[in-house]
Amino acid sequence: MLSPMDPHLLRTYVTVARLASFSEAARELGYTQSAVSQHIAALEQDLGAPLLSRRPVAPTAAGERLLEHAGPLLLRLEAARADVVRMAAAPAHGLILAASSTALGPRILAALPASGVTLRVLPRDEIPAAVATGTADLGLVDGLAAPSDPLRLPDVAPLTTYGVAEEPVCVLLPDTHPLARRPGVRLGDLTDARWLDAPDAGLPLAHLRAANGGHGFRPALRIEGTDVRALTALAAAGHGLTLLPRPAATGVPGTVAVPVTEPRVVHRTELVYAGPLGGAAAAVAEALTERT
Amino acid sequence: MLSPMDPHLLRTYVTVARLASFSEAARELGYTQSAVSQHIAALEQDLGAPLLSRRPVAPTAAGERLLEHAGPLLLRLEAARADVVRMAAAPAHGLILAASSTALGPRILAALPASGVTLRVLPRDEIPAAVATGTADLGLVDGLAAPSDPLRLPDVAPLTTYGVAEEPVCVLLPDTHPLARRPGVRLGDLTDARWLDAPDAGLPLAHLRAANGGHGFRPALRIEGTDVRALTALAAAGHGLTLLPRPAATGVPGTVAVPVTEPRVVHRTELVYAGPLGGAAAAVAEALTERT
DNA sequence: CGCACCTCATCAGCTCTGCTTATCGAGTGT
DNA sequence: ACACTCGATAAGCAGAGCTGATGAGGTGCG
Known part of the structure; x- marks a missing residue:
């Protein structure tokens, strides 16, 4: 050899x-x-x-x-x-939870223990790596998927995943937008719209290519960083549309969150960890995975 | 470090x-x-x-x-x-195509050049590795997926994939089976049936867990090897049911191929290769990817 | 135009890694 | 109890791999 x-x-x-x-x-x-x-x-x-x-x-x-x-x-x-x-060596440091910004839905936030956890907000695709290398003990990744389908994660290492939430996906429209009154939209009707591309803050447009018959979306403005507030503000100001899970999209002043009806995708959040969980991590994981 | x-x-x-x-x-x-x-x-x-x-x-x-x-x-x-x-070193040997047995549908077989290609039938999950390590120049992998969704391949290396075929999935039933006259079946109705588990010859039952709401199927008999004939013969003899792409399932004496209507999955075949293709490989790849 | 300078290649010398051979100790079967 | 097998350990040696010095090619500036 x-x-x-x-x-x-x-x-x-x-x-x-x-x-x-x-x-x-x-x-x-x-x-x-x-x-x-x-x-x-x-x-x-x-x-x-x-x-x-x-x-x-x-x-x-x-x-x-x-x-x-x-x-x-x-x-x-x-x-x-x-x-x-x-x-071999059990961790001395406190529990570290890595999550993408949009993975932090209300259910998740409610289930977090009041203390003893360090929350680290990272770009979506760095989370598996962080968990695999031990930079974080638990990870929360989110993304778009067909209902009850697991997410497609880059396999840096054999990781265990567990679905914790699925929510509808919404398009965040300025409330002056012609489609703002609709009960639902088909993404196919919005291929020509101006989109905000915020791969780390919102949901990545790239994920939609397959679901949308191979056609991507033209990004008008690209936002880097994990700040959802900046993203929603831009959307409200009419700089472009963006995809968000419903909990994150509702209640943004000057905007309307319209559910996506076609293609049939959901915003899915998964808990990811490497191997058997230690005591503290197990407790947090259990709290997060509890079906309410 | x-x-x-x-x-x-x-x-x-x-x-x-x-x-x-x-x-x-x-x-x-x-x-x-x-x-x-x-x-x-x-x-x-x-x-x-x-x-x-x-x-x-x-x-x-x-x-x-x-x-x-x-x-x-x-x-x-x-x-x-x-x-x-x-x-650096262009290959001296002839073109090697690695494929799983069920990936060799009629369209593929028709498109193969008459000579100059070595066909190597391998278990499904060894194909990406074979292509990545250069044991094969081209690979044909197949599996179950939602319509127009790409397959989930183990990423041993950055490989390029290209969908070449999608066919309906059928359950191969002995023609004496109570459901044999039906135009279509839902897999949910067959969770309690006896299944043949032939991960390398037929379609792996394991792939269905997600699509079937987390419930797997009880394998009654496990078949190792890539011989489809053996599998269909066992199915005809009533040893159990098996999933096959329609072209492979039709025309087996003593059996009926009933399309699966629920969940909505198709048998998808993808061409996979590493990096830019050399002359001979490019020609074969083009022939295989030609939409007829 | 030529000189100083910067960057990578090459060479010689040294160190320490990583192999072999040899030997030991512990468990196993007769 | 004795021989045998298998893994651990010790000592020795060759070569891998580092450093420091020097060479060669290219670039900028007076």
Whole structure:
């Protein structure tokens, strides 16, 4: 069997690629420039292809390819280590719960214990990684799915998921919008509208492609960060439409939340954790999963 | 940052766990028993927990955990290497197409070129791995999905997928079965029936849990291997029911193929490949994806 | 135009990792 | 009780992999 690509080399490679400099990478990693140079040379020899063009330092086609692999790979590696270590050493720190902003529906918020929990609001796609690497003990991820279908999570590691809530999905319209009086809308009727694309605050438009027959939505304005308030304010000001779970969409001044009737999708929230839960985590998990 | 777990050690660990013996593992890996012992000791020290109980050799709880991670991890590692190497060295061998048995519907078979392709029939869940590691150039995977939903594939590596066919799903009933005259059946009416579980030949019952409201099906008889003929023969003999895509289910003597009306699932086939396609592969892929 | 400078490649030397061989200790079957 | 098997441990040695010094190529500026 061939030598299974040393992760050290891989780590150096991604660092060099990120910083576009051997010397800089050496400084960051605590090596000498010479060592970094040898690392890259070793990788290139091992794979039989140049990975970086020098002067300026930039990945080649093969290098780009490797970069796509390296990230998830190192993540998984770290996740594996964290997972096993977690088995041995019980956590001294308080319970950390990672959640995306829209996952924090009223049911969830009500079920949180009054103290002893650190809540960490993260972009949606960082949550599985946070849980896998032990940065968080529990995760709450949300997303769009067909009713009673599980979410599609990136599998950085074998994680356990548990559905905790499903709510209707609404389009947040300024109350002056022509469709604002309707009882429900079909997304197909809104493909030409101006949409706000807020992948970390609202629901990602990208998730809808499959459900909408392959057609995506044109994002008019892109919002970064996890602040739902900013998003709803923009929607109220008429900068564009956005998708939100009903609890988050109702009661925003100047707007109306109209349920989406077609395609049939729901906003689903899942609890995610790695392996067996410790005492405190188990208690919180149970509170969150209690069907009311 | 902590040392990212040497894959060599990981590989020895899984080998030891598999063979339940240090000495055997040493023989298989071409090391001395001493080296293997040191490998395991190093891993255990690195992770701060015993991974194996000696005498008899068996994984501890933490070790079980590590095993779950190690397989996918080493697979990804190999996939990454293969993917990058593939970029540099164009394949000399002929085109290899990996497919599950039920993925080979009539449309697919018709579109295959008359020569120059090696067809490799594999269990469904080995196909992504085969494509990722370069064992195959193209893959055809199939499974159950909601209409126009993509399949859920284990992501061993970033693969490109392309839907090539969707067909109705049928239950294969012996023609003496009480429901055999019906135009369609709901799976909910058949939860108590005897089912044949043939994860590699037919469609896996496990895929249905979500669609069927969390309830699985009791497998009466389990069939291993990829032989559809054996499966249909068993169904005809009344040993149990099985799910098949319509083309595979029709025309089996002594049986009737009744379409499934509820839940709304289809048999979907997807073409999967890693990265840009070479000349021969591109031609085959195009033939397979041509909408007729 | 040429000189200083910056960046990566290469080389020599050293260290310490990681293998082997050899030996021991503990459990097992006869 | 003795021989045998299997894993742990010790000692020794070769080479992997780091450092520091130097070389080579490219760029900016006086």
